[in-house]
Amino acid sequence: MTESPTYSDVVAAAERIGSEVHRTPLLTSRLVDSETGARVFFKAENLQRAGSFKIRGALNALSLLDADQRAAGVVAYSSGNHAQAIALAAAILKIPVVVVMPTDAPATKLAATQAYGASVITYDRYTEDRERIGAELAEDKGMALIPPYDHPHVIAGQGTAVKELLEDTGPLDMVFVPLGGGGLLSGSLLSTKALAPDCAVYGVEPEAGDDGRRSLRTGTIVHIDTPVTIADGTQTQHLGEHTFPIIKRDVEDIVTAADTELVEAMALFAARMKIVVEPSGCLGLAALLGTAVRDPGAVAGRRIGVVISGGNVDLGRMAQLLASRSR
Amino acid sequence: MTESPTYSDVVAAAERIGSEVHRTPLLTSRLVDSETGARVFFKAENLQRAGSFKIRGALNALSLLDADQRAAGVVAYSSGNHAQAIALAAAILKIPVVVVMPTDAPATKLAATQAYGASVITYDRYTEDRERIGAELAEDKGMALIPPYDHPHVIAGQGTAVKELLEDTGPLDMVFVPLGGGGLLSGSLLSTKALAPDCAVYGVEPEAGDDGRRSLRTGTIVHIDTPVTIADGTQTQHLGEHTFPIIKRDVEDIVTAADTELVEAMALFAARMKIVVEPSGCLGLAALLGTAVRDPGAVAGRRIGVVISGGNVDLGRMAQLLASRSR
Numbered sequence: 001m002t003e004s005p006t007y008s009d010v011v012a013a014a015e016r017i018g019s020e021v022h023r024t025p026l027l028t029s030r031l032v033d034s035e036t037g038a039r040v041f042f043k044a045e046n047l048q049r050a051g052s053f054k055i056r057g058a059l060n061a062l063s064l065l066d067a068d069q070r071a072a073g074v075v076a077y078s079s080g081n082h083a084q085a086i087a088l089a090a091a092i093l094k095i096p097v098v099v100v101m102p103t104d105a106p107a108t109k110l111a112a113t114q115a116y117g118a119s120v121i122t123y124d125r126y127t128e129d130r131e132r133i134g135a136e137l138a139e140d141k142g143m144a145l146i147p148p149y150d151h152p153h154v155i156a157g158q159g160t161a162v163k164e165l166l167e168d169t170g171p172l173d174m175v176f177v178p179l180g181g182g183g184l185l186s187g188s189l190l191s192t193k194a195l196a197p198d199c200a201v202y203g204v205e206p207e208a209g210d211d212g213r214r215s216l217r218t219g220t221i222v223h224i225d226t227p228v229t230i231a232d233g234t235q236t237q238h239l240g241e242h243t244f245p246i247i248k249r250d251v252e253d254i255v256t257a258a259d260t261e262l263v264e265a266m267a268l269f270a271a272r273m274k275i276v277v278e279p280s281g282c283l284g285l286a287a288l289l290g291t292a293v294r295d296p297g298a299v300a301g302r303r304i305g306v307v308i309s310g311g312n313v314d315l316g317r318m319a320q321l322l323a324s325r326s327r
Numbered sequence: 328m329t330e331s332p333t334y335s336d337v338v339a340a341a342e343r344i345g346s347e348v349h350r351t352p353l354l355t356s357r358l359v360d361s362e363t364g365a366r367v368f369f370k371a372e373n374l375q376r377a378g379s380f381k382i383r384g385a386l387n388a389l390s391l392l393d394a395d396q397r398a399a400g401v402v403a404y405s406s407g408n409h410a411q412a413i414a415l416a417a418a419i420l421k422i423p424v425v426v427v428m429p430t431d432a433p434a435t436k437l438a439a440t441q442a443y444g445a446s447v448i449t450y451d452r453y454t455e456d457r458e459r460i461g462a463e464l465a466e467d468k469g470m471a472l473i474p475p476y477d478h479p480h481v482i483a484g485q486g487t488a489v490k491e492l493l494e495d496t497g498p499l500d501m502v503f504v505p506l507g508g509g510g511l512l513s514g515s516l517l518s519t520k521a522l523a524p525d526c527a528v529y530g531v532e533p534e535a536g537d538d539g540r541r542s543l544r545t546g547t548i549v550h551i552d553t554p555v556t557i558a559d560g561t562q563t564q565h566l567g568e569h570t571f572p573i574i575k576r577d578v579e580d581i582v583t584a585a586d587t588e589l590v591e592a593m594a595l596f597a598a599r600m601k602i603v604v605e606p607s608g609c610l611g612l613a614a615l616l617g618t619a620v621r622d623p624g625a626v627a628g629r630r631i632g633v634v635i636s637g638g639n640v641d642l643g644r645m646a647q648l649l650a651s652r653s654r
Contacts, residue, residue, distance in 0.1 A: 025352035027374065046601045047354065108598060267642065271435060274373045274603040274638030311601030315594065319646035 004245060005152040007194035010159035010187065013060040017157060020092055021055055024048050024161070026168050031272050032285070036292040037300035041172070042285075043165040046277050046311025050112070052233070053161045053184055053309055054085030054148075060157030061146050062089045070095050075143040077101075077134040080109035081233055081310050082148035087116035098143065100133050106232065106314045125226055125235070149183030150240025159187030165305050166195040175305040176284035179203035179212050179254060180234030182243030184309060189250040199305075200252035204283040206231040206259065213254040215239050216247065230259045230321065233280030233310060257286035263321050265289065269308075270322070278313040279321070331572060332479040334521035337486035337514065340387040344484060347419055348382055351375050351488075353495050358599050359612070363619040364627035368499070369612075370492040373604050373638025377439070379560070380488045380636055381412035381475075384510055387484030388473050389416045397422050402470045404428075404461040407436035408560055408637050409475035414443035425470065427460050433559065433641045452553055452562070476510030477567025486514030492632050493522040502632040503611035506530035506539050506581060507561030509570030511636060516577040526632075527579035531610040533558040533586065540581040542566050543574065557586045557648065560607030560637060584613035590648050592616065596635075597649070605640040606648070 027042040045053040062074065073096030076086040083099040090097035097118045101110060102125035114120055123133055131147075138145040147154065161184070162175065177188045185203045192199050205212045209227030215238075223238040239247065247254075257265075265282035269275050284306040292299050354369040372380040389401065400423030403413040410426040417424035424445045428437060429452035441447055450460055458474075465472040474481065488511070489502065504515045512530045519526050532539045536554030542565075550565040566574065574581075584592075592609035596602050611633040619626050 022355075025374075028349075030376070047352075049357070051601060270603050271642055274378060276597050276601040276603060315598055315649055319649070322642055322646070 003152060004242065005156045005190065007159070007190045009152065009156035010163055010190050013056070013156040014160040014163060016063050017056060017059045017160065020059055022048050023164055026165070027273060027275070029273050031268070036288060036304070037296065038302045038304045040288065040304045040306060041165065041169045043161055043305065043307045044275065045161055046275060046281055046308050050081070050084040050088045051310055051312040052081040052085065053158055053307070054081045055088055056160050057154035057157035057183055057187070058082065058085035058089040058146065059092065061151060061153035062086070062093050062095060064153050065095070065144055069144045073097060073141070073143045074146050075100070075134055075137045075141070076146045076148070077130040078148050080105045081312055083113045083118070084109060084116065084312070086146055087113045087118035090118065091116045098137060100130055100137065102130070106312065106317065108314050109312055112312070149181035150242050152242055154183050155187045155190070155242060155246070157187070158184045159191045161307060162188040162305070163191040163195065165307070166191060169303070169305060171196040171303070172199050172305045173302040174299070175199055175201045175307070176204055176287050177201060177307045178234060178280050178283040178309040179205040180236040180280065182212065182239045182247050184307065185251065186243040186246035188307065189246050193250050201250065202252055202287065203247065203254040204287040205254060205256055206234055206262070206283070207256040208259070209235065210256050211238055212247070213256060215244060216251065216254050219248065231262060231280040231283065233278060234283065255287050255291070257283050257290060261286040261290060263325055266318070267322055267325060276311045276313065276318065277308055278310050281309045281311060284308065330479060331569065332483045332517065334486070334517045336479065336483035337490055337517050340383070340483040341487045341490060343390050344383060344386045344487065347386055349375050350491055353492070354600060354602070356600050358595070363615060363631070364623065365629045365631045367615065367631045367633060368492065368496045370488055370632060370634045371602065372488055373602060373608055373635050377408070377411040377415045378637055378639040379408040379412065380485055380511055381408045382415055383487050384481035384484035384514070385409065385412035385416040385473065386419065388478060388480040389413070389420050389422060391480050392422070392471055396471045400424060400468070400470045401473050402427070402461055402464045402468070403473045403475070404457040405475050407432045408639055410440045410445070411436060411443065411639070413473055414440045414445035417445065418443045425464060427457055427464065429457070433639065433644065435641050436639055439639070476508035477569050479569055481510050482514045482517070482569060482573070484514070485511045486518045488634060489515040489632070490518040490522065492634070493518060496630070496632060498523045498630070499526050499632045500629040501626070502526055502528045502634070503531055503614050504528060504634045505561060505607050505610040505636040506532040507563040507607065509539065509566045509574055511634065512578065513570040513573035515634065516573050520577050528577065529579055529614065530574065530581040531614040532581060532583055533561055533589070533610070534583040535586070536562060537583050538565055539574070540583060542571060543578065543581050546575065558589060558607040558610065560605060561610065582614050582618070584610050584617060588613040588617060590652055593645070594649055594652065603638045603640065603645065604635055605637050608636045608638060611635065
């Protein structure tokens with residue numbers, strides 16, 4: 001359980017979960033290609049089951065539990081998407097599950113998690129420590145704790161998204177991946193370095209929570225207060241013991257996107273590409289468009305992948321965000 | 328040009344346009360399957376180029392023009408999606424184009440049509456006759472008039488969407504198709520009767536504009552005033568001379584959906600399936616859900632296709648519609 005995952009773990013995960021997760025479509029946009037001068041391929045994990053890539057890691061991790069652990073059940077803490085994913089994975093595998101969620105998580109995420117049959121316990125994300133709450137629950141009830149990102153089996157599962165992307169597109173020059181705790185990014189790095197070794201992978205985190213970038217610069221995991229950003233799926237306080245070594249070894253760089261840029265990307269996704277993307281899912285496109293403005297030569301003529309991590313946003317909240325744009 | 332199109336015309340259209348149009352993804356929804364008891368496959372033409380299925384017919388029709396006609400250019404009249412499609416198809420084939428659009432067409436559709444390089448002329452859809460305006464323009468300038476639905480080459484092109492659907496799903500028991508002037512429905516019938524002869528195809532039109540249903544009942548094309556409905560893509564006044572005979576011969580039935588049902592379907596698409604669908608594009612799902620409530624046995628256990636015709640809706644307008652729901 002403490003060994004570092006490799007691409008062969010991603011391949012095994014893909015076989016293990018393939019029948020239960022969607023092979024999500026690749027999408028393209030004439031507008032994005034025209035604005036960047038690049039050929040851009042979007043991996044639409046917002047169209048994944050439970051609305052985000054998280055089901056990949058959750059289902060892989062739960063599938064690898066032994067019979068005793070399955071009988072005792074599992075506990076998970078999450079800002080939302082991991083919660084839904086664990087709840088759905090547990091429902092698929094018929095494992096009891098308790099999910100610890102922040103009180104201010106989007107209502108859609110709370111409701112969806114409960115609809116999958118999970119028990120939900122809420123906490124205040126600005127004053128309480130979800131990791132401690134989760135650990136205590138696990139100890140009290142003998143349940144297995146499945147963390148949202150810092151687990152080899154979760155990382156291997158998340159890597160299957162970019163594995164599919166590269167299988168469908170062939171080699172790419174660059175890939176942009178949203179970054180919270182690093183589960184998706186580290187898994188994406190395993191797949192990219194195996195399938196397209198020359199491809200530069202960029203992690204993209206919200207500007208208000210640039211602990212990942214600072215960790216990469218300093219070489220050690222930087223801890224921050226819960227960042228205040230609309231990107232609720234990436235409001236993590238630090239990278240993980242399992243995710244950081246992979247990121248440090250293989251990532252090209254970690255860049256950031258401002259909340260206003262996320263809203264612009266969200267509007268482009270909805271108006272032009274006809275898809276609903278949550279703020280965290282907009283990080284990759286926002287970073288690509290920002291790079292294209294600041295340094296057009298960096299992206300022009302390149303073949304670029306962008307991972308859309310999820311689409312779980314309240315429609316009322318989405319309408320507010322879109323209405324907030326300066327016109 | 329006056330012969331009735333057949334499935335071999337659809338096959339030829341698919342070969343002709345295949346390299347320029349997207350093979351749009353099939354989407355599924357656990358919620359929709361659970362609410363209907365059916366296995367439902369959505370053909371997501373909202374993710375098509377220019378945001379709707381219309382590019383299929385437009386590109387097929389323009390590709391079949393001879394050199395003289397291409398040089399003289401084309402004129403089209405449309406409530407929106409056909410306009411964008413003709414504009415894009417003309418841009419692809421480098422043909423000059425004039426588009427006649429209603430003054431109250433969604434701003435996104437007007438802007439997108441102009442962005443493709445088309446000249447746009449507007450008219451009042453409640454007091455002026457777009458067919459006469461289009462015909463006069465065609466006569467004055469020697470341009471070829473490409474109607475939005477009533478043309479064998481347009482019908483054959485539109486049929487490629489359900490051809491792809493059935494190739495990807497295998498035989499289905501039922502298919503629900505939005506119905507305005509009948510281009511998509513008649514093309515869908517050609518493909519379905521060839522690929523899945525036992526499949527029952529239902530046309531779905533807005534409740535306020537049920538001329539199609541009345542035409543089917545009476546056996547002759549019923550003309551109505553422009554219906555007042557949020558489904559702006561299907562605000563047609565009558566079926567066509569080319570589309571009606573195919574519909575009359577092969578359709579299982581024509582049903583309707585109320586505007587309130589379209590808004591509910593739009594909300595489900597956005598909140599649960601993470602896609603933006605315009606009101607007309609919601610007709611199929613609305614009819615399916617309505618049928619499941621009124622006559623559960625009709626759909627339970629069936630394999631059902633639903634064509635999502637397009638996604639071109641102003642985001643502000645979409646927010647208004649979603650906010651209008653009773654809670």
